[in-house]
Amino acid sequence: MSAIDDLPPLRQVIADHGLSARKSLGQNFLLDLNLTAKIARQAGDLSGTDVLEIGPGPGGLTRGLLAEGARRVLAIEKDARCLPALAEISARYPGQLQIVEGDALEIDPLVHLTPPIRVAANLPYNVGTELLVRWLTPPTWPPYWQSLTLMFQREVAERIVAQPGSKAYGRLAVLAQWRCEARIAMSLPPEAFTPPPKVSSAVVHLTALPAPKFEAEPEVLSRVVAMAFNQRRKMLRAALKGLGPDVEDRLRTAGIKPTERAEQVSLEGFCALARAVAAP
Numbered sequence: 001m002s003a004i005d006d007l008p009p010l011r012q013v014i015a016d017h018g019l020s021a022r023k024s025l026g027q028n029f030l031l032d033l034n035l036t037a038k039i040a041r042q043a044g045d046l047s048g049t050d051v052l053e054i055g056p057g058p059g060g061l062t063r064g065l066l067a068e069g070a071r072r073v074l075a076i077e078k079d080a081r082c083l084p085a086l087a088e089i090s091a092r093y094p095g096q097l098q099i100v101e102g103d104a105l106e107i108d109p110l111v112h113l114t115p116p117i118r119v120a121a122n123l124p125y126n127v128g129t130e131l132l133v134r135w136l137t138p139p140t141w142p143p144y145w146q147s148l149t150l151m152f153q154r155e156v157a158e159r160i161v162a163q164p165g166s167k168a169y170g171r172l173a174v175l176a177q178w179r180c181e182a183r184i185a186m187s188l189p190p191e192a193f194t195p196p197p198k199v200s201s202a203v204v205h206l207t208a209l210p211a212p213k214f215e216a217e218p219e220v221l222s223r224v225v226a227m228a229f230n231q232r233r234k235m236l237r238a239a240l241k242g243l244g245p246d247v248e249d250r251l252r253t254a255g256i257k258p259t260e261r262a263e264q265v266s267l268e269g270f271c272a273l274a275r276a277v278a279a280p
């Protein structure tokens with residue numbers, strides 16, 4: 001299918017609808033349709049698939065997702081000014097694009113879509129990180145989504161795929177890699193966006209695994225990892241003091257030296273620790 005549809009170029013859409021970028025909404029638009037088509041292809045095989053897009057803006061990525069054969073796209077956008085531009089896309093793809101105006105942090109996509117679905121978004125970074133943590137910590141696993149294709153600040157993308165022993169390794173890496181395959185799919189320089197942000201960006205692709213790589217109670221793992229990395233420079237026996245007086249025994253049960261720091265503990269190690277902490 002052609003990535004470029006017969007809708008107007010995005011610069012014209014922006015001008016026609018007076019879509020001056022608003023900083024308060026983190027608006028850095030992608031106006032190159034070849035680029036948005038490339039990002040849409042990173043979302044996987046979309047033919048016959050339902051897609052959730054957060055923050056479609058003027059609709060560059062939305063057009064890419066539909067051109068890639070998505071059966072339905074649910075687009076949640078907070079800025080009402082974008083709705084007429086999105087309605088034009090909807091008219092070009094009748095019945096395939098559903099637009100919902102509102103805050104993605106407050107809307108339940110399952111009211112509109114049937115799982116499994118793929119998620120794609122170029123979002124303001126703070127909203128993106130908050131949504132990512134929610135997507136990674138649902139009440140049950142596997143989640144309603146099969147993959148997440150998300151644009152982040154390059155530095156955040158590196159935290160998601162980071163390995164032990166690196167500065168970027170932390171809670172986000174453990175939560176993302178515990179139950180997902182995570183990789184950086186693409187890098188984008190600031191000039192790819194209008195207006196250009198101060199930093200480079202990257203697209204991260206996460207695929208939900210049917211089951212976690214290692215057994216652990218989600219809440220316990222989340223709590224232990226948050227506590228360990230909150231004081232990442234301290235030895236674990238000190239950073240995890242809040243777990244109780246027998247923290248050193250629990251660390252040893254998990255095969256972790258109490259003098260290690262959070263940065264040195266593998267995903268498997270954190271899961272073993274979460275099990276040791278949950279044990280009576």
Ligand SMILES: C[S@@+](CC[C@H](N)C(=O)[O-])C[C@H]1O[C@@H](n2cnc3c(N)ncnc32)[C@H](O)[C@@H]1O
Pocket residue numbers: 025026027028029030031054055056057058059060061076077078079082102103104105121122123124127
């Ligand atoms: C970085 S822009 C990307 C726009 C478009 N997807 C693109 O690639 O050009 C982020 C978009 O998310 C929207 N947005 C910001 N906060 C949002 C929220 N909480 N819920 C839904 N959309 C939001 C903004 O209005 C904006 O359209």
